[in-house]
Amino acid sequence: MPPVSVSRILLGLLEPQAQHGYTLRQRYDDWFGASRPLKSAQVYATLQRLDRDGLIDLAGVTAGEGPDRRMYAITGSGVVELERWLDEPEVPDVTGTRRVLFAKVLIALSSGRPADVLLDRQRQAHHARLREMRVRRQSGDLIDQLDADFEMYHLDADLRWIDGAVGRLDRLAAIVLSGSTDGA
Structure with missing residues (x-):
């Protein structure tokens, strides 16, 4: 964003x-x-x-x-x-954090490092932030609640992406290690 x-x-x-x-x-x-x-x-x-x-x-x-x-x-x-x-509507954009996470997964795979480990750590960080946002939503005024909801929904989408990525790591590693760019 x-x-x-x-x-x-x-x-x-x-x-x-x-x-x-x-x-x-x-x-x-x-x-x-x-x-x-x-x-x-x-x-x-x-x-x-x-x-x-x-x-x-x-x-x-x-x-x-x-x-x-x-x-x-x-x-x-x-x-x-x-x-x-x-x-003027805002252009939907993938946040810098998501772009960095995607890059980290590809770099980890290309260097033979376990991308599942970094995704598990990222999942834990997302869950910790979700807990913070839940507290903020429960204790805050209406503006804080709405802001916390916005972030929580995006964190939830990130978590779904992480789960989907974990399920495809083996196939992605094969593509990355082969040097192919066609995503076969």
């Missing part, structure tokens, strides 16, 4: 009302930061790019105890870009 578009999410968070960068970061982390919280520097760098590109404007500055707090608002062009992003 491609990384989440922080810039588009910030546009979406700004659409209802102008906000400070600090507030945007808090909202982002509350909704999307469970696995990867946003760093303040990334928020402000993204806001600078959005401003440069005409998608947001500086809506005001308030003095505080520390540095001045800048308030940002989405522009008409920002709304158009947000609508384009929301209307």
Whole structure:
């Protein structure tokens, strides 16, 4: 899955009302930061790019105890870009983890290593992550539950792939070791 578009999410968070960068970061982390919280520097760098590109404007500055707090608002062009992003379906993609796992299986087989062992370890790691997600789903709010469900369904698909791969390792090893690329 491609990384989440922080810039588009910030546009979406700004659409209802102008906000400070600090507030945007808090909202982002509350909704999307469970696995990867946003760093303040990334928020402000993204806001600078959005401003440069005409998608947001500086809506005001308030003095505080520390540095001045800048308030940002989405522009008409920002709304158009947000609508384009929301209307565009995501391209189904195999995550980097799955691509790496597939590569590890082929490399293990081509070097005579036991691919079933690495798949068993991966299965254990997936089950451990499933347990974490179940706890999160049971203890979290509705947003956490929905996010945990999304990950759990994908982990389940990975586990089905692992089981299918284990069942074909002997045939796959023969193909890989023969140097054939036709998948016969």
